[in-house]
Amino acid sequence: MIARVACAALQGVDATRVDLEVDFARQGMPAFTLVGLAEGAVREARERVMAALRAVGLRLPPARITVNLAPADRRKGGSGYDLPLAVALLEAAGIIPEGSTRGWFFAGELSLAGELKPVPGILPVAILARDEAARAAAGQPPKAHPEGVSSCARQTDAQPAGVRPADTRSATAGHDGTIRGIIVPKVNAAEAAVVDGIAAYGASTLGEVVAFLAGEGDLVRAVPPGMAQGAGGVHLYDFAEVKGQEHAKRAIEIAAAGAHNLLFIGPPGSGKTMLAQRIPSVLPPLTPADALEVTKVYSVAGLLDAGQGLVSQRPFRAPHHTVSEVGLAGGGAYPRPGEVSLAHRGVLFLDELPEFRKTALEVLRQPLEDGVVTISRAMQTLTYPADCMLVAAMNPCPCGYATDATHACTCSTMQVQRYRARLSGPLLDRIDLHVEVPAVPWEDLRSVKGGTSSAEMRERIMAARAVQTARFAGTHCRTNADLGGALLEEHCRLGTPEHTFLGKAVHSLALSARAYTRILRIARTIADLDGSEPLQVRHLAEAINCRVLDRERM
Structure with missing residues (x-):
């Protein structure tokens, strides 16, 4: 039997989808083969996962196991593949129901005692799951490449404290590719929950995840903590x-x-x-x-x-x-x-x-x-x-x-x-x-x-x-520091007195073209602080005065 579980690989600050596939063949000599351009921590997942399964009272029958991380030409690193590997093995072996992992994203490291340990990069994985859920709802196929920075807002939709897979499946899931949510270590749950539009669940042990997928236990949906310190936060210095x-x-x-x-x-x-x-x-x-x-x-x-x-x-x-x-x-x-x-x-x-x-x-x-x-x-x-x-x-x-x-x-x-x-x-x-x-x-x-x-x-x-x-x-542009090209010319127009003043400064200080641009940007900011739309000589003078190293070249 072949089981397929959704997880993710990090590329910069974005995540790309990885399908962890397990072929569990009862014929032939028992073996374990991991392919898909996996780095050291991923290859070592076999030992952690097998020990964690024994720790929670689960044993796999002898089989010839082949694990593929698709796409196979993209490098995978880190210990976050432990949890998806464990649940994929259990589904392929028939220990948890077939299809119970469909629609879920998994990430997490396993200890030898079966505990789920936090991993970095959970937020990009949650954003990936949210984006795939939106594409699935629109009838579009999953996208394997990062989409850049996504927006975020606090979640406001209410959810029961304990949800079983059957409850979630009846509402949002099925065999149509719908994304149900993301299951991560409990320590990472708040991080994943800040992404609106995707349900995030935290678990402390592998046993909790197995019971949840088998419909025999509950996991609590994480609540986003938000920006608890308010708009500006509390600063130590003033x-x-x-x-x-x-x-x-x-x-x-x-x-x-x-x-x-x-x-x-x-x-x-x-x-x-x-x-x-x-x-x-x-x-x-x-x-x-x-x-x-x-x-x-x-x-x-x-x-x-x-x-x-x-x-x-x-x-x-x-x-x-x-x-x-x-x-x-x-x-x-x-x-x-x-x-x-x-x-x-x-x-x-x-x-x-x-x-x-x-x-x-x-x-x-x-x-x-x-x-x-x-x-x-x-x-x-x-x-x-x-x-x-x-x-x-x-x-x-x-x-x-x-x-x-x-x-x-x-x-x-x-x-x-x-x-x-x-x-x-x-x-x-x-x-x-x-x-x-x-x-x-x-x-x-x-x-x-x-x-x-x-x-x-x-x-x-x-x-x-x-x-x-x-x-x-x-x-x-976001601020005056981004000004350049046509926007610089548009928003930093100079009158005759200002043009003459700045021209003399450029020649006497031997300013570079970049320094000239910086002076205009600074003067634009000074004018904004002053509540003035046109640039004036005093704004340019203060801007030049803020570049002491240029004056030392005289």
Whole structure:
């Protein structure tokens, strides 16, 4: 007898359908053969599954077993095939009713004691199951290729606490290809439940799944936890705690309003890291669609907490300067998202920027421009989202005190040049704002007056973002940082005074074409914060003032 069970393989942050087929032949010498381009963890599933079956009191009769993972030309990895393999073996052996697995997606790792253990990437699998359910309802055949980012909303349809396969089959399933739902480890159930339009069930042991499929037990449908912390979440840091540094706060407000990249330059102890840590507190809250995108990345990376649903706060990633190219951009023998993808829709903070390896920094050039990371290998090409706001910090010189009036700099001109040369011109061109962060005066440190709070800054930033959302409706742009081509010309028109002013600046500062574009984008954001539709000279002047490295070339 041949049994077929639906499961999935991960490709980047998306899942593709895999049909796990089992041929259970009673004739011939007993054997177990696994085919279908399976990697090590999948090949080892046989030992885990056989031990788990014995642990729950089930034994397979002697047979010649052939397992195929179709399509056979696509690589499969991970331990999530344990559960689908176990139920397929049981159906092929006649231990559970024929057809009881039809319409279900399965994913999960089995322990030797028969317990179901969590696996990464459950959210993309749930999205795949939801999409296949929609196609089946429309009479379309299953699609084997990922469809990209899907939208998500909280489930609102009520469901009885315990549902048997017979109950579900009578309502939604049959032999017409209808998808009934997805069965996963209980720890992953909340993650799968955030996808609207597909029923997600969690189980603790293989025995529970077998009883459920045999119609002898119940599984509880998981309820989506949603974004429990509300719109903006609870932030540990607030800009009200920052004394002084009003110029740096203004730069952060501009950067956050337009999703621009930002570089802090200042001596040690001036508060660069302190400022960067508070940037997520002023960013607009994640929309449900953005939260789903972020959660998919963290699901694939295996970084979701047990029982967690959607990620509710914008990510803040701060890798150490010893991070490798693969650690930043992603990839590896078993590809995983890198730090730039884990910061998707959030902040990637690189402290002590010149201390990072130059080869590691250079891999950021394409993601910062395109918002995605494409990893090409001989067997596959993966794409990870990487639309993040880069925030970096550096000292002005090796000793750190070149711009500090209270300390003497001990660096020679050649040392400073070598230090700055660690950052390539193309990389700096992709950073919109370069801002000096001077040492905080004693008077500001002892001041009892609090600074501008994150709530006040966020209110102005969200107002500017709302203007951009309305402006770019129906286009590929989300924020001013995405402006380019015809849209840049349309929304950054200059009058005669503005054109003359900017022309002089471009010639005197020897600005590149990319730097010119960045200045226009920043000026557009400053005008949005100012409530002004036309760009004015003062907006351009402030934008140029936010690019200190350009001024140093004079």
